Amino acid sequence: xxxxxxxxxxxxxGVDPNILIYLRQAxxxxxxxxxxxxxxxxxxxxxxxxxxxxQKKLSYMKSSSYIMDNFISYAASNNILxxxxxxxxxxxxxxxxxxxxxVLQKALERYVTLxxxxxxxxxxxxxxxxxxxSWCEEIxxxxxxxxxxxCGSYSTHVARAYFQALCGVILPVETAKNNFxxxxxxxxxxxxxxxxxxxxxxxxxxxxxxxxxxxFDRKTSIETFTDVSGSPCFxxxxxxxxxxxxxxLNELCSFIVSPPTALANNSKQxxxxxxxxxxxxxxxxxxxxxxxxxCLQLFDILFENTDVFLQLTTxxxxxxxxxxxxxxxxxxxxxxxxxxxxxxxxxxxxxYESQKMGLIQKLTEQCLVKKTYQKKLLKALLKxxxxxxxxxxxxxxxxxxxxxxxxxxxxxxENSRPSSRPVTYHGSMLLQVLMKFDDxxxxxxxxxxxxxxxxxxxxxxxxxxxxxxxxxxxxxVEQKHKKEFLNFILEQAVSEVACDKYGSRxxxxxxxxxxxxxxxxxxxALAEHTEKVAGDRFGRHIHxxxxxxxxxxxxxxxxxxxxxxxxxxxxxxxxxxxxxxxxRSEN
Numbered sequence: 001x002x003x004x005x006x007x008x009x010x011x012x013x014g015v016d017p018n019i020l021i022y023l024r025q026a027x028x029x030x031x032x033x034x035x036x037x038x039x040x041x042x043x044x045x046x047x048x049x050x051x052x053x054x055q056k057k058l059s060y061m062k063s064s065s066y067i068m069d070n071f072i073s074y075a076a077s078n079n080i081l082x083x084x085x086x087x088x089x090x091x092x093x094x095x096x097x098x099x100x101x102x103v104l105q106k107a108l109e110r111y112v113t114l115x116x117x118x119x120x121x122x123x124x125x126x127x128x129x130x131x132x133x134s135w136c137e138e139i140x141x142x143x144x145x146x147x148x149x150x151c152g153s154y155s156t157h158v159a160r161a162y163f164q165a166l167c168g169v170i171l172p173v174e175t176a177k178n179n180f181x182x183x184x185x186x187x188x189x190x191x192x193x194x195x196x197x198x199x200x201x202x203x204x205x206x207x208x209x210x211x212x213x214x215x216f217d218r219k220t221s222i223e224t225f226t227d228v229s230g231s232p233c234f235x236x237x238x239x240x241x242x243x244x245x246x247x248x249l250n251e252l253c254s255f256i257v258s259p260p261t262a263l264a265n266n267s268k269q270x271x272x273x274x275x276x277x278x279x280x281x282x283x284x285x286x287x288x289x290x291x292x293x294x295c296l297q298l299f300d301i302l303f304e305n306t307d308v309f310l311q312l313t314t315x316x317x318x319x320x321x322x323x324x325x326x327x328x329x330x331x332x333x334x335x336x337x338x339x340x341x342x343x344x345x346x347x348x349x350x351x352y353e354s355q356k357m358g359l360i361q362k363l364t365e366q367c368l369v370k371k372t373y374q375k376k377l378l379k380a381l382l383k384x385x386x387x388x389x390x391x392x393x394x395x396x397x398x399x400x401x402x403x404x405x406x407x408x409x410x411x412x413x414e415n416s417r418p419s420s421r422p423v424t425y426h427g428s429m430l431l432q433v434l435m436k437f438d439d440x441x442x443x444x445x446x447x448x449x450x451x452x453x454x455x456x457x458x459x460x461x462x463x464x465x466x467x468x469x470x471x472x473x474x475x476x477v478e479q480k481h482k483k484e485f486l487n488f489i490l491e492q493a494v495s496e497v498a499c500d501k502y503g504s505r506x507x508x509x510x511x512x513x514x515x516x517x518x519x520x521x522x523x524x525a526l527a528e529h530t531e532k533v534a535g536d537r538f539g540r541h542i543h544x545x546x547x548x549x550x551x552x553x554x555x556x557x558x559x560x561x562x563x564x565x566x567x568x569x570x571x572x573x574x575x576x577x578x579x580x581x582x583x584r585s586e587n
Contacts, residue, residue, distance in 0.1 A: 015057045020064060022050060027067045040074065047071060048079040056086045056094065065099035072106045077114050077124045083107055084131040091135050092149070101154040108161035112170050116191045129199050132166065136205040140212045147220055150213075156229035160236045166206040167244040168193030171236065192243055203244055210241065210248045214255040221259065222269075231278040235285040242289040253286060253294035257301075267301045271308060274318040283321040287328040295330040303339065310347055314354035323362040337366075341373055345380045352384055357403070357426035364433045374437050381434075397446025398454060400434075401427045401467065420457035423464035432470045435477070444481055447471060452492050456500075459493075465502035469509055486510075490521060495529035498543075499536040507542055516562055523551045523558075 026047050034040040048071070051058060058064040072083065087094045087104065094100050111128060114120045139162075140146050149155050164170055170191040216224065224230035234256075241248040258266060273279040286294055302309050302325070312318035325331060326340060344351070344363055351359055360381075367373045385399040386392070386406035399406060402421035412421075435443050450458070458464035472482055489497060497503035511519065523546050526533055530548055533539035543549070551558040 015054055015061075019051060019054050019058070023047075023058065023064055023067055026050075027070070030071070041076065044071065044074050044079070045076060048075060048082065052082055053086070055083050056090075056100075059087075059094070059100040059103040060097055062099050065103055068103045069106055072103055073110055075107070075110055077120045077128075080107055080111055080114070081124050081128050081131075084128060088131055088134060091138055092145070092155075095149065095155040095158040096152055098154055101157050105157045105161040108158070108165040109170055112165055112168055112191055112193065115168065115193055115197060125199075129202055132162075133201055133205055135162070136166075136209065140209055143212065143216060143220070146209070146212055147216065147224060150233045151224055151227045151230040153229060156233050159233050163206060163209070163233075163236055163240055166202045166209075167240050168198035168202075169240055169243055171239055195244075198244070206240070207245060207248055210237065210245075210251060213237070214251050214259075216255075218259065221255070222273075225256070225273060225279040225282055226276050228278060231281050234282050238282075238285045238289050246291075249289070250291050250293070253291045256282065256286065257294050257297055267304055270298065270301050271312070271318075274302075274312055274321050275315055277317045280317040280321050284324040287321060287324040287331075292330045295328050299325070299331055299336060306343060309343065310350065313344065313347065313351055313359055314356055319356050319359050323359055326362050326366050332370075337370065341370075341376075345377065348380050348384045357424075357430065361426060361430045361433060364430060368433065368436055371438060374439070378434075378437070378439075378442070393442060394445050394449055397431060397443055398450065400431050401458065401464065403427050420454050423458055423461050423467065425463045428463035428467045431467055435470065435474055440476060444477070447485060448481070448488075455489070456493060456496055459497055459503040459506060460500055462502055465506050468506050472510055472513075486518070486521075490525035494522075494525045495532050495539075498526060498529070498533045499539040501538055504538045504542050508545065511546065516559070516566060519546075519562060520559070522546070523548055527552050 026043075030043070034043065048055075055068065059068050072080075075083070084107070087100075094104060111120075115125070138145075139149050150159050152159075170189075172190050225234065234252075238249065238252055241252055257270065270283075274283050283298070286298060290298075302312065302322075309322075313322050331337060331340070341363065344359070348360065351357075364377060367377050381400070382388075382393060382396060385396060385404075387396055387399070388406075392406045395406060395409060399409060401423045403424045403426070404421055431443070434440070437443075459468060471477060471485065498507055507522070511522065514522065526542065526546065526548055530543070530552065533548065534543040547558055547561070550561070
C-alpha cells in the first residue's frame, strides 16, 4: 500500500505566482522587525496594496494563509474594508474554509481593536458596518444555515468572532488546561467598547440572530448544545448578550433552561446537559453570566432530588457546573448557600473518594467570603482526613497536602523506614486557601511540625514548592512564624533546597522580598555548603545570584552592594508610585 502524504494545494486559478513570491519575501522582512511603528505601518500599507484583489485566494491556500493571518492582525481600517469587500460575495463558503476561516476571524477581531485604539475613520467604519449587516442577512436566511454556521468545524471560529464584532467586544480565549489540570495563560485581553461607539444597527443584527437561534426546535438545540463547535459558540453568545442586551440574555437563558418546545420532564434534560462533556460548559456559563430567574430555576431543578444532585457532584463533567454554581452571585443568600453547603459538607467523604477535590476547594474558596462557615468546614475536613483526636489534628496540613488519612500516616510512621508521600496539586491548592482563613493556628502548627524528610518532599515538587511560597507571601502569617520556619530551613535543609529544581526557586522568591539581615542569614547558611551549591546544576545559579563567593571573601563589600541594590529598588518603587499618583490626580 502506497504511503499517503499531505500534498501542497495547487495555486488557485488566477493567482500570479509572483504575488506568492512577494508575499513570502514580505513575511521574511516583517519577521526581521522595524525600527519604529511608523515604518511598520508604511510597510503593511504597501503589502496590502500589492496583494489587493488576491487576498481571498491567498487566504484559501495553506502556505499563504498563515502569512495573511499574521498580516491581517496589523492591517489598517482601509485594508480591513478592502478584505471584507473582496470576500462578501462568498461569505459562507469563505467561512467554511479550513484556512480562510482563521484569516476572517482575525480580521473581525482587528476591526474591534481598531475602534478600541481609535484608529477607525468614520467613512471607512460606515462601509464596514454595511458589509457586516449584509452578512447577517446571508447567515440568518434560514434556521439550517444559521445552525450550520454555528456548528461548522471551521465556520464556528468565524461565528464567535462575528457575534463579538457586532457588539464591539473581544472576549479572552477560554482558558485551556495543561496535562496537570493547571490553567494556562490567556491568549488575548478583553475589549469592551463603550456603548456610544457601538453601532445600533450592528447590535440590532445581533438581536435578530439571537431571536432566530431561539426558534430552533428542541432536537436542533440539543444537538447544538452537545456539539464540539456549538457549545463554545453558545457560551460566547451568553457572555456577549450579558454585555449588550439584557433582553437577549433572558431570551437565551429561557431557550436553554425552559424553552416552549421542552418536554414535560425538562428537569431530566437539564441533568443530562450537565452530564454531557460539552453542554456542561454552557451550564457553567449560565451560572456565571445567566439571568437571576435562570439561575434560581436551575437551582430548583438540581435540588429537586438530593440524590441526583450528589450524583452530579461526583460526575466527571457535571461537577464543574456545580463548582460554578457555588460562586453564582444569585445563590449567595443564606437559605440557598446554606443548603448547598450542608449538602456538600455532609458528602465530603463521597466527593473525596470520587477524586473531585476541586469541588471541596471551590467550597473552601467561598468560605473566604462566607466567613461564618469557616469553622464548620474545618471540622468537616478534620473528620474527612481521620483527625478525630487533638493529637491527630496537628497533622492536618501534611494529610491534606499528600491526600492521605491519619490512619495511613500512622501506619507509615510506624515502619522502620517511613516514607513521605508526594504533595498533590489539589492538596496544595486547598491548603493555600485554608491559610487565608481568619483562624490559621492549625495550619501554622502543621507547617511547623514538618520533619526534614517531609519538608524535602514538599519542596521537591511544583505543587509543594508553591505551598511554601504562599506561606512566606501571605500577609496574615506573622513575621515570627516566617522567621521560625526560615531558621528551620537554614539549619537543617538549606543545601538540599538550593540544589533542588523547585527548592532553588523558593529561595530566589524569598530573596526578592527579604530585608538585608534576612539575606545575610540566608547567604551565611549557604556559605557553609559553598562547594556543594556551586557544583550543582541548580545550586550554581543561587551561588552566582546571591554572590556567595563575594560574601565569603569580602563580606563588607557584599553588604555595601546589597544596600545599594536595595536603595535602587526602593527608588524605583517610589518612582512608580509617584507616577501612579500623578496620573490619578491628572485624571
